[in-house]
Amino acid sequence: MDKYRASRVKSAAAWALAFVFAIVATVFAVMPFVFMVLNSFKEKFEMLQKGVFALPQELYLDNYIGVMAGNFGVFFRNSVLVLAVSLTLLLFVSACASYPLSKMHFGLADPIYGVIVACMSIPLHITLIPVFRMMQNLHLYNTIWALPGPYIAFGVPISVFILTSFMKGIPDEIIESAEIDGCNKYGMFFRIMLPLSKPGLSTLAIYNGVNMWNEFSFAYTLTQDAAHRTLPLAVWEYRGQYSMNTPMIMAVLTLTVLPMIVLFAVAQDKLVKGMTAGAVKG
Numbered sequence: 408m409d410k411y412r413a414s415r416v417k418s419a420a421a422w423a424l425a426f427v428f429a430i431v432a433t434v435f436a437v438m439p440f441v442f443m444v445l446n447s448f449k450e451k452f453e454m455l456q457k458g459v460f461a462l463p464q465e466l467y468l469d470n471y472i473g474v475m476a477g478n479f480g481v482f483f484r485n486s487v488l489v490l491a492v493s494l495t496l497l498l499f500v501s502a503c504a505s506y507p508l509s510k511m512h513f514g515l516a517d518p519i520y521g522v523i524v525a526c527m528s529i530p531l532h533i534t535l536i537p538v539f540r541m542m543q544n545l546h547l548y549n550t551i552w553a554l555p556g557p558y559i560a561f562g563v564p565i566s567v568f569i570l571t572s573f574m575k576g577i578p579d580e581i582i583e584s585a586e587i588d589g590c591n592k593y594g595m596f597f598r599i600m601l602p603l604s605k606p607g608l609s610t611l612a613i614y615n616g617v618n619m620w621n622e623f624s625f626a627y628t629l630t631q632d633a634a635h636r637t638l639p640l641a642v643w644e645y646r647g648q649y650s651m652n653t654p655m656i657m658a659v660l661t662l663t664v665l666p667m668i669v670l671f672a673v674a675q676d677k678l679v680k681g682m683t684a685g686a687v688k689g
Contacts, residue, residue, distance in 0.1 A: 440664075447471070447657035454653055470658035474645070478633045479662065482641035485551050489637060490619050493555040493562075497615055498608055500559065501566035506596050508567070509574035510582060520571065526564040535628050542629055553629040554637070558622065562615045573607035574600060613674055617667055638663045 446454050447470055448463040457464070507513075508520050538557050539548070547553040577600070585595050601608075623639040630636045633644070645659045 440668075443657050443660050443664075446654050447661045449654045451652050451654060467654070470652075470655045471662070473655060474658050474662060478644075479641055479659070481634055482636060482638045483662075485635065486620060486637040489551050489554045489558070490616060493558040493619055494612060494616055496555065497559045497562045497566060498611060501563055501570050501611065502601060502604065502608065503596075504563070504567050505570040505574050506600050509571045510577075510579075510600070520567075523564050523567050527568070531561060531624060535624060538625070539628055548629060549631045549635055551630070551635050551637075554622075554625060557625045557629075558619050562618070566611050566615065569611060570604065570607050574604060577603050609674060613671065616670070620667055 442459060445461075445463060446459060448466050448468070449457075450464075450467050453464065453467075504523070508516055534557070542548045542553040542556075581599060581603075582595065585599055590598065621639055622637075623643070626637045626640055627643070630640070636644075642656075642659055642663055645656055
């Protein structure tokens with residue numbers, strides 16, 4: 408009986424400790440966003456006078472009105488368009504590559520997979536000049552269409568690595584049953600593998616979507632005019648324009664990160680399912 412009570416006490420203590428750590432981690436994660444939102448509703452010098460974590464005296468909406476009156480709408484539209492095109496093509500290309508690498512047995516499967524995975528070690532910044540020259544030669548420089556290519560190229564290695572492992576977890580019996588029923592390779596891919604891979608694709612969509620939404624280096628290198636730039640460059644532009652108006656910059660940051668926070672809040676269950684779906688085979 409004493410051992411049972413001691414075990415319950417240890418279990419309760421472990422859960423209490425885990426709860427405390429979870430609360431502390433949540434506070435550290437939420438505080439930057441709270442700091443950003445609170446100060447975005449303050450007047451220009453109110454943050455310095457009242458303190459950075461003090462509540463605003465009133466909801467000062469002129470910061471958001473000033474941001475929306477500028478080029479923010481153009482930056483937002485460009486980011487949405489680039490994200491939609493890049494993410495759709497990336498997921499399709501990654502799925503097309505992962506299917507044969509995971510379910511088709513041929514001699515070059517392992518070398519091809521090894522080369523793709525090795526591409527994850529290529530630093531992004533050493534490709535800026537070659538990609539810049541390439542886009543100039545293709546007459547895509549200073550257009551939003553210069554961005555999907557690099558985004559897809561740098562997203563393919565990690566996406567194929569994750570999705571190939573996920574597809575390997577799909578039972579071969581399903582593939583064999585489809586072949587017996589007369590399903591060809593294309594039908595097997597579109598009717599079986601893609602639907603069964605939705606959790607993995609959802610995880611990749613969130614992971615790559617956040618990276619593409621926040622990407623700065625290629626967007627800064629391959630675009631020049633405000634009409635073709637994306638949201639990370641809006642933050643950079645407003646920082647220079649309103650360097651002395653910190654609440655205005657906080658308003659820009661809030662509007663920039665809000666779509667990704669909403670997306671993650673809506674799709675977090677799919678992210679968790681995608682990360683755990685291939686953990687257990689059965």
